[in-house]
Amino acid sequence: MSTDEISHMFKLVALGDGAVGKTSCIKRYTEGSFSDRYIMTIGTTFALKTVEVNMPESEPVKARVVLWDLAGQPTYNELRRRYMAGASMAMIVYDVTRPQTFLDIGEWFTKFITVCPNAVVAIVANKIDRADRLVPPESGEMIRKWLDVLHYETSAKTGENIDSLFSELVARAIKKQRKMGSLDHAIEGPPTGDIS
Numbered sequence: 001m002s003t004d005e006i007s008h009m010f011k012l013v014a015l016g017d018g019a020v021g022k023t024s025c026i027k028r029y030t031e032g033s034f035s036d037r038y039i040m041t042i043g044t045t046f047a048l049k050t051v052e053v054n055m056p057e058s059e060p061v062k063a064r065v066v067l068w069d070l071a072g073q074p075t076y077n078e079l080r081r082r083y084m085a086g087a088s089m090a091m092i093v094y095d096v097t098r099p100q101t102f103l104d105i106g107e108w109f110t111k112f113i114t115v116c117p118n119a120v121v122a123i124v125a126n127k128i129d130r131a132d133r134l135v136p137p138e139s140g141e142m143i144r145k146w147l148d149v150l151h152y153e154t155s156a157k158t159g160e161n162i163d164s165l166f167s168e169l170v171a172r173a174i175k176k177q178r179k180m181g182s183l184d185h186a187i188e189g190p191p192t193g194d195i196s
């Protein structure tokens with residue numbers, strides 16, 4: 001696949017409490033693999049993925065996504081802001097077996113949307129393969145309506161809904177960019193024509 005066919009570049013950040021499955025979701029999506037071992041990510045890791053998205057009413061679009069994966073929760077606001085800055089999309093992940101990680105979603109959302117008010121956000125209920133699930137699907141539905149975001153139920157282990165999550169994020173980001181582009185144009189006003 002040659003680079004010149006790629007028409008969009010996006011930054012995606014993974015957010016959410018520790019051990020909810022951020023790294024696992026990214027790994028499943030970019031490498032198609034999963035590990036049961038918990039390896040704490042050190043620092044920030046990046047993954048690259050080229051995505052072809054079928055858009056309604058236009059040709060398929062090729063986009064390159066840089067996925068940013070930060071280890072732990074940065075305690076310094078400035079560090080967290082720099083990590084989030086310039087992102088077109090965020091996935092905010094919680095673990096359906098740990099209710100506290102669900103309760104923390106609101107805070108992650110507020111922090112992110114303050115830095116990137118125009119980004120597309122997906123709230124991700126991960127580990128749905130687990131039999132000891134405690135956070136019901138209804139809670140996710142509630143947060144989807146409340147925050148007006150995308151909501152996906154996933155398992156990085158089985159791969160369920162992982163591809164659709166990322167495809168939808170990219171498709172929404174492309175749509176948003178197109179809309180914003182035409183807005184810019186509207187603000188600039190119509191071309192004034194030749195002054196010769």
Ligand SMILES: Nc1nc2c(ncn2[C@@H]2O[C@H](COP(=O)(O)OP(=O)(O)O)[C@@H](O)[C@H]2O)c(=O)[nH]1
Pocket residue numbers: 017018019020021022023024025035036037038039040041126127128129130154155156157158
């Ligand atoms: N059963 C199950 N375990 C998962 C899933 N996603 C992640 N895990 C496990 O949860 C732990 C933390 O995952 P990790 O991706 O490192 O979390 P992170 O700290 O948010 O990046 C690891 O032991 C993973 O194997 C999932 O969908 N199902």
Ligand SMILES: [Mg+2]
Pocket residue numbers: 022023024040041069070071072
């Ligand atoms: Mg991680």
